[in-house]
Each structure stands twice: as C-alpha cells, then as structure tokens.
Amino acid sequence: MTATALRSQGTAARARRNPLSMVKSIFFPVAPTYLLMVIPAIILFTFFIIYPAVQGAFWSFTNYVGYGSSKFIGLANFKAAFADPTIRDSYGFTLLFAVVACIVTNVVAMALALALNASIRWRTGFRTIFFMPMVLSGLIVSYIFTFIIGTSVPIISAAIHFAPLESDILANQHLAWLGVVFVASWVAVPGAIIIYLAGLVSIPSEVYEAASIDGASGWKKFQTMTFPLLFPFFIINTILTFKGFLNVYDVVVGLTGGGPGTATTSVAQTIFNGFYSGDYAYQMANAVIFFIITLFFALFQLSVIRRRGGSL
Amino acid sequence: MATQVTTAPVAAPRVRERRRLTPEGGRINWGLTVVIAIVALIVIVPLYFAIAMALKSPAQTGTGTGFNFPWPIQWGNFRAAWDLTDFPLAFSMSLLVTVIAVVGEILVSAVAAWSIVRNWGHWQFKATFIYLMLALFIPFPVVALPQVKLTAAIGLDNPFGVAILHIMFQLAFNVLLFSAYIRGIPVELEESARIDGCSTWQTFRRVVLPLLTPIAATVGIFAFLQSWNDFMMPQLVTANPKWQTLPVVQYLFQDQFTGNFNVAFASYLMALLPTLVVFLIAQRWVVSGIMRGSIK
Numbered sequence: 001m002t003a004t005a006l007r008s009q010g011t012a013a014r015a016r017r018n019p020l021s022m023v024k025s026i027f028f029p030v031a032p033t034y035l036l037m038v039i040p041a042i043i044l045f046t047f048f049i050i051y052p053a054v055q056g057a058f059w060s061f062t063n064y065v066g067y068g069s070s071k072f073i074g075l076a077n078f079k080a081a082f083a084d085p086t087i088r089d090s091y092g093f094t095l096l097f098a099v100v101a102c103i104v105t106n107v108v109a110m111a112l113a114l115a116l117n118a119s120i121r122w123r124t125g126f127r128t129i130f131f132m133p134m135v136l137s138g139l140i141v142s143y144i145f146t147f148i149i150g151t152s153v154p155i156i157s158a159a160i161h162f163a164p165l166e167s168d169i170l171a172n173q174h175l176a177w178l179g180v181v182f183v184a185s186w187v188a189v190p191g192a193i194i195i196y197l198a199g200l201v202s203i204p205s206e207v208y209e210a211a212s213i214d215g216a217s218g219w220k221k222f223q224t225m226t227f228p229l230l231f232p233f234f235i236i237n238t239i240l241t242f243k244g245f246l247n248v249y250d251v252v253v254g255l256t257g258g259g260p261g262t263a264t265t266s267v268a269q270t271i272f273n274g275f276y277s278g279d280y281a282y283q284m285a286n287a288v289i290f291f292i293i294t295l296f297f298a299l300f301q302l303s304v305i306r307r308r309g310g311s312l
Numbered sequence: 313m314a315t316q317v318t319t320a321p322v323a324a325p326r327v328r329e330r331r332r333l334t335p336e337g338g339r340i341n342w343g344l345t346v347v348i349a350i351v352a353l354i355v356i357v358p359l360y361f362a363i364a365m366a367l368k369s370p371a372q373t374g375t376g377t378g379f380n381f382p383w384p385i386q387w388g389n390f391r392a393a394w395d396l397t398d399f400p401l402a403f404s405m406s407l408l409v410t411v412i413a414v415v416g417e418i419l420v421s422a423v424a425a426w427s428i429v430r431n432w433g434h435w436q437f438k439a440t441f442i443y444l445m446l447a448l449f450i451p452f453p454v455v456a457l458p459q460v461k462l463t464a465a466i467g468l469d470n471p472f473g474v475a476i477l478h479i480m481f482q483l484a485f486n487v488l489l490f491s492a493y494i495r496g497i498p499v500e501l502e503e504s505a506r507i508d509g510c511s512t513w514q515t516f517r518r519v520v521l522p523l524l525t526p527i528a529a530t531v532g533i534f535a536f537l538q539s540w541n542d543f544m545m546p547q548l549v550t551a552n553p554k555w556q557t558l559p560v561v562q563y564l565f566q567d568q569f570t571g572n573f574n575v576a577f578a579s580y581l582m583a584l585l586p587t588l589v590v591f592l593i594a595q596r597w598v599v600s601g602i603m604r605g606s607i608k
Contacts, residue, residue: 044476129355198527287454
C-alpha cells in the first residue's frame with residue numbers, strides 16, 4: 001500500500017506542474033503491469049458486450065425486423081410496449097416469480113450451506129449430493145419435473161388422498177407459477193450453496209471458539225457473527241440469483257411453455273418470441289425497458305449495501 | 313476429519329453442549345445429519361427418475377408414476393442416442409468450447425480483479441469495476457442479435473466465437489467473485505514480496521495466484537458447467553451445423569423424434585457422464601481448499 005500510495009502522490013505532485021503528466025496521471029495512474037491486466041479485458045468486453053448492447057438499444061428506435069433496411073420511428077415502439085397487456089402481464093409474472101424465488105433460494109441455500117459446514121456425518125458425500133443438480137441444464141431439469149409434477153405427483157397424491165396436488169398444478173392458471181418457483185430454485189440452490197460455503201471458509205474457526213467460550217447460543221452466533229461475515233457473499237448471491245430469475249427462460253420454456261394461457265410467460269420469453277416473429281425492434285424496446293428496470297433493482301440493492309456500510 | 317479427532321478432547325471440558333455448533337471439531341451432530349439426509353431426497357429422487365427414464369422402453373414408462381424400477385434394462389437407448397446425435401463429434405465441439413472458456417475465464421478475471429482491487433484508490437479502477445458490473449444487468453436478448461451479426465462479420469461464427477462470448481459474458485460475475493475473495497487476502501503478503509524485489513507480475517504469479525486456488529476452482533466449476541450446458545449461444549452463433557455442441561444437437565434430435573422420451577434421457581445422461589466425472593474431481597478440490605482454509 002505504502003509504495004503505491006507514495007507513487008500516486010508523486011504523480012499527483014508532478015501533474016500540477018506539467019500538462020503531459022497530468023494527462024498521464026488520469027489515463028495511466030499506476031504501474032503499466034496493472035493496466036495491462038485490465039485494459040485488454042476492457043477492450044474485448046466493450047467490443048463483444050457493450051457495443052452490441054448499444055446497437056440493440058439503437059434498433060429499438062427503428063422499425064427494424066432483424067434484417068434488411070429500417071427507418072427511425074422515434075419512441076413509437078416504447079409507447080406501444082407500455083400499452084401492451086401481454087408485455088404488462090409478463091412483467092407481473094416475472095417480478096413476482098423473481099422476488100419469491102430469490103427469497104426461497106437464498107434462505108434454503110444459506111441454511112444448507114451452514115448445515116453442510118457443520119459437524120455432520122458423511123459431510124463430503126452430502127455436499128456432493130447437494131451440488132449435483134448443477135451438472136444438469138435448466139432445460140433438462142424442467143423436462144424431468146414436467147413429468148414428476150404432471151404425472152407422478154398426481155398419481156401418488158390420489159393414492160394417499162391428498163387433494164391439493166391431485167391435479168397437475170402446472171396446468172392450473174393460478175398455481176403454475178409455484179411450480180416454476182420450485183423448479184427454478186431447485187436449479188439455482190447448488191450454485192448459491194457453493195458461494196456461501198466459500199464465504200464460510202473465510203470465517204476463522206477462532207471466531208467461533210471465542211464466541212463459544214463467551215457462551216453465545218447458535219442463533220445469536222448466526223446473527224452477530226456468521227451473517228455479518230457472510231454478508232458480502234449474501235449480497236453477491238442475492239444480486240446474481242435475482243438477476244438470473246428476472247431473465248428466466250429455459251425453465252419456463254421446458255416446464256410450462258409460458259402457459260397455461262400466458263400465466264407464466266416471462267419477459268425474456270416475450271422478447272425472444274418477438275425475435276423470431278419479426279417484432280424485433282418492438283421487442284427490443286421492451287428489452288431496453290427491461291434493462292432499465294433491472295438496473296433500477298441493482299442500484300437499489302447497491303444502496304442497501306452502502307447503508308449497511310459494506311462494499312462489494 | 314483428522315482435526316476433529318485431535319481437537320475434540322481439548323475442547324471437551326470448556327464447551328460441553330455448544331461445541332457441536334462449531335464448524336470444525338466437536339462431536340458429530342446426528343440430529344442434523346438425519347435432517348440433511350431427508351432434505352437430500354429432494355435432490356436424489358429427480359435424479360433417480362432421470363436415470364430410470366433412460367433405462368426404460370416407452371412401454372415400460374407406460375402410465376405409471378415413472379419411479380418404477382427399469383427392468384429389463386433397455387441398454388439400446390444409449391446406442392440409439394449415440395448414433396442419432398453423432399456423439400463423438402458433438403462431444404469434441406462441446407469440449408473445445410468448454411476448455412477455452414474455463415481457462416480464459418479464470419485467467420482474464422483473476423488478473424483483472426486483482427488489478428482492480430489493489431488500485432481501488434484510483435477512480436479509474438473503481439469506474440472500470442462499475443463498468444464491468446453493468447454487464448450483470450444487460451438482458452441477453454438485447455445483445456443476442458447484434459452479437460450474432462458481429463461474430464459472423466469477423467469470422468467467429470464457430471466454437472471459438474462461442475467460447476470468447478462465454479468468457480466475456482461471465483467476466484462481470486467472475487470479477488465480482490474474485491474481487492470479493494481478494495479483498496480478504498492481507499496486502500502485507502504482497503508488500504513483503506515487493507520488498508524482496510518481485511515485480512508486479514511476479515507478485516501476482518508467485519504470491520497471489522496460489523492463494524486464489526479455492527476461488528479459482530469455484531469459478532472454474534461455474535465456467536465449466538455454464539459453458540457445457542449452454543444452449544442459446546452456440547445455437548445462435550455457430551453457423552455450421554457440424555460444429556454444434558451437444559445441447560444443441562440434443563435439441564435438434566428431440567425435435568425430430570418427439571415421443572421417444574427414453575432415448576432423449578439416454579442422450580442427456582451420456583452428455584452428463586463426463587461432466588459428472590470432472591465435477592466430482594473439481595468439487596473434491598474445492599472442498600479440500602475449503603477445509604485447508606478452515607484449519608489454517
């Protein structure tokens with residue numbers, strides 16, 4: 001730290017004297033190796049992600065259909081998108097689904113991570129079992145659960161006379177979203193467990209020993225030590241799972257196809273459908289709105305972190 | 313496991329009933345083990361279902377719950393799936409994309425995250441971090457079509473282009489993971505290396521990189537699974553159908569032969585087997601890293 005601090009103070013002092021070094025201190029403030037570590041990544045990132053994103057956003061102001069020529073039509077796509085009930089419903093479903101699935105996934109994953117880090121028998125074996133769903137793609141998992149929820153569960157429920165599950169909940173207009181929440185969480189939990197476990201590693205066992213000597217109870221220890229120390233990982237997990245759930249696509253396609261009716265049609269699915277049906281520019285406007293909403297949630301999450309005095 | 317044996321007698325007099333709550337050492341918590349075993353069924357049952365499905369004929373699947381034991385076992389499903397998907401070729405393509413993506417993701421993001429964290433005092437690096445994080449919130453559909461056109465224009469409409477896009481897409485997530493981890497590494501270690509005359513790069517290679525092993529394994533696992541299972545990107549980007557990866561080939565095959573649920577599952581399992589092997593090896597590595605960290 002001291003060496004870097006001294007060097008940057010030095011550059012700042014020189015910057016006041018000479019315009020060339022002022023430019024240098026803005027663009028090349030540190031040792032060239034540090035810059036070489038970041039700049040190529042930034043250039044590629046800009047070229048492959050940011051440039052296409054800007055281009056896509058630009059097309060939302062045109063009547064482009066995905067090929068051929070197009071002309072600028074201003075905000076017409078946006079106005080139409082705001083008035084479109086299909087799009088509005090897809091936001092309603094996606095937000096409800098994402099909030100509930102995010103809470104379910106994080107609560108379950110944190111509980112399981114704590115259990116898998118505790119003194120249980122066959123710990124490595126259990127970890128392996130709980131990580132296992134990660135190897136499956138969302139599409140395949142949803143094929144499995146389409147059969148289990150649609151066929152197996154109703155047969156078993158009928159046999160034991162358990163009325164709520166005797167019919168396929170995925171075919172129920174009002175309950176299908178619960179099935180999507182369950183399957184999407186099933187897919188997302190292992191990844192979240194791994195991140196929480198990686199966080200639990202960073203808590204030195206001395207901290208626990210000290211607390212045990214002080215006579216802290218299990219819940220108290222979780223509240224006052226484990227959770228605060230896990231907080232950065234909790235933030236990472238919340239942001240990532242929430243963002244992942246907002247973009248839900250394959251689980252919905254595999255499980256319900258967006259149905260029954262349009263009850264579980266997600267925003268990403270609506271946008272992609274437009275992609276294939278020639279509504280490209282129109283759905284691109286929807287995608288831009290979607291981006292702004294996603295960004296809003298991100299800024300909200302970041303402001304919560306700042307209020308807690310943490311940093312990413 | 314070894315530490316449990318050694319620490320238990322020492323800890324015993326002081327923390328009688330609470331020691332079972334400590335992450336290392338202490339008696340085995342059997343109550344929690346039973347709870348975990350029951351919860352594990354939520355994972356095991358669907359996996360059994362998938363395996364059972366792959367080993368049945370359509371007649372055996374019949375009208376039951378799907379949980380009945382597959383007997384006699386239909387090994388022919390695998391043969392059919394192997395031929396229909398041209399398994400060796402699709403497998404090689406998946407492997408090519410995945411290996412490039414895993415190596416690329418670990419290297420690019422570890423280096424970038426370290427550089428950003430250690431220069432956090434400069435606004436340029438803070439801005440770089442925020443700029444990268446922006447990608448976490450760009451919905452894939454926004455960039456999909458422009459990316460397809462871009463890769464086609466520069467001749468990357470092949471597995472290499474898919475791998476590069478995987479690296480770039482995961483960059484934000486990986487930098488986030490690495491930087492959270494690097495912040496926990498005391499900077500003093502690096503300072504003493506510098507005093508000993510290490511350059512910036514040498515400090516990274518010799519001091520920082522070895523310390524990053526656990527998180528690099530985590531990033532590697534995520535990269536492997538994400539790349540191996542990805543369907544959208546290769547389907548959109550790769551122009552030549554011969555160069556398609558396994559998930560895309562499986563989808564085409566499922567489209568053609570809808571109805572044969574069993575052969576489809578046989579093909580999913582075949583695609584899964586190598587992943588499972590890699591996963592079990594890498595996961596053990598992560599867990600050993602986790603244990604090393606907790607004993608330290």
